[in-house]
Amino acid sequence: MNHIDTADFYGPHVVNEIIREALAPYDGVNIVTKVGSVRDENGNWPHARSPRELREQVESNLKTLGVEALDVVNLRLGGGPDGHSPVAGSLPESFGALAELRKQGKIKHLGLSVVNADQVAEAQTIAPIVTVQNWYNVAHRGHEDLIAELSGKGVAYTAFWPLGGFNPLQSSTLDAVAARLDTTPKAIAIAWLLHRSPNMIVIPGTSKVAHLRENLAAADLGSPLMLSPSWTASRYDKDRQTPRGSVLGMCTQYSEYIGLCNESASSSADLLSPLKGADTTGSRIVTVCIGTGDDMLAHRVDTLSAESR
Ligand SMILES: NC(=O)c1ccc[n+]([C@@H]2O[C@H](COP(=O)([O-])OP(=O)(O)OC[C@H]3O[C@@H](n4cnc5c(N)ncnc54)[C@H](OP(=O)(O)O)[C@@H]3O)[C@@H](O)[C@H]2O)c1
Structure with a gap:
């Protein structure tokens, strides 16, 4: 495991602070953060996407993670009725502000989150991206062409809510396959994602060490098929x-x-x-x-x- 997903607005600040306490100086670990929202006093996450707001969020991430440059910063866009789906719209102003911070050395790599294929293409005319992070799991699919296109370009597709997020996945099929393979339904859901495409990154969240171990075991379930690249x-x-x-x-x-x-x-x-x-x-x-x-x-x-x- 070498990829930790976070945001300074989780808490706010407290998640980054815990990550810093536990992992700094982050040897061999990439910390991936996102900007585009803030946490308000009512516990909501309103959009904050102006260049000034984005610069402030990058500075806050640098401070709370205790680094001089952020490994990966995802610009989180989207919203819509469910709050987590891409919404069409242009991004040069917001993404351009982050590209400028990359040039200044405050960001090593850029990514996008909650975006559609047009927005990915538009961003790539401004600066290179290393990942797109969208909502995707065995029960919530979409973006199939985008996943393939990104894979062809060597860009990672990061599946957020791989286990269903606030509504954890429940499925008799998952249960049956897990029983058959002597593992857990959540491990099967993660393994399914790992098999889905070679550019897939999975970021399951948990508050329990036992669940973390179960989820990590899913990587072993994935390995044999990874060995067979032609079997897509x-x-x-x-x-x-x-x-x-x-x-x-x-x-x-x-x-x-x-x-x-x-x-x-x-x-x-x-x-x-x-x-x-x-x-x-x-x-x-x-x-x-x-x-x-x-x-x-x-x-x-x-x-x-x-x-x-
Ligand atoms: N870019 C975006 O807009 C966006 C939006 C949402 C989320 N995210 C990212 O997505 C990542 C995952 O988010 P998430 O944690 O909310 O969703 P998730 O990983 O899909 O699901 C987490 C839920 O699954 C449960 N769980 C985990 N492992 C389990 C296991 N082995 N057995 C049973 N239950 C298990 C957790 O409960 P326990 O705590 O009890 O294990 C928790 O309720 C985070 O890094 C987050 O930052 C990004």
Whole structure:
């Protein structure tokens, strides 16, 4: 874990102060903050996007985090009826103010938050961006073209509210997949995101150490599929009709057999039958489970001994 998401207006100030106390001098950790709002005396977060207000917020972040330059500053725009969705509108004045602070060395990298594709394109004519942070999780999708476009350009897509935010995700599909893989529903929701695109960054929040451990374990669930770059989510979708137990192919680079099963497949034995006669020596068997109802994706890896093979 090397990415901490924050804002000086959380509290205000107190979250940055705790992060500073715990993590300064931040060796190997990127602190990503956002500007564009302030916290008022009633606990609301009104927009504050004028160049002067943005400069003040950057200065306040520098002070509360105790740094001379901020790693990443996201300009948070948007709003709308739900308060967290992109709203069309031009951004040169506000983003230009942050680009100027970047030139001055107060910001290392810039990003955007709660924006649409047009706003991303407009910002990129002013200064480079390293990330777009929008609301995205297994139950709240959108921005699919933008995710792909950013991935092609090497720009991270940061999914905020990966676990549902104020309304944590609840789903019988998540529960079923988690039970099957002997993990937690929240870990599955995070793993789903990690599989979604190579440029995906996930920033789950928690107030509990036990939950933090569970959430971090999701990264291990993600790793085997990360090893197979050609097996994208769209490929899985395309092949969803494949009968359970089919061997979809061999990822020769990593010597892995890729298998597909539906939710009712009960064990890796289901996957092994088509492999009879094949030389699987030294191969790992990757079981990919796709929940038929909800595009739910999870997987497990069984390193099989010679006997069980
Ligand atoms: N750019 C923006 O406009 C924007 C807007 C909103 C949020 N964000 C960012 O998004 C990030 C996440 O926000 P968030 O924390 O509100 O939402 P979240 O990560 O989607 O969900 C957090 C909720 O999930 C629960 N949870 C976490 N891990 C769990 C587990 N293993 N088992 C059960 N429950 C679990 C938490 O409860 P417990 O405390 O009990 O674990 C909390 O109720 C933050 O960094 C925030 O800054 C950005």
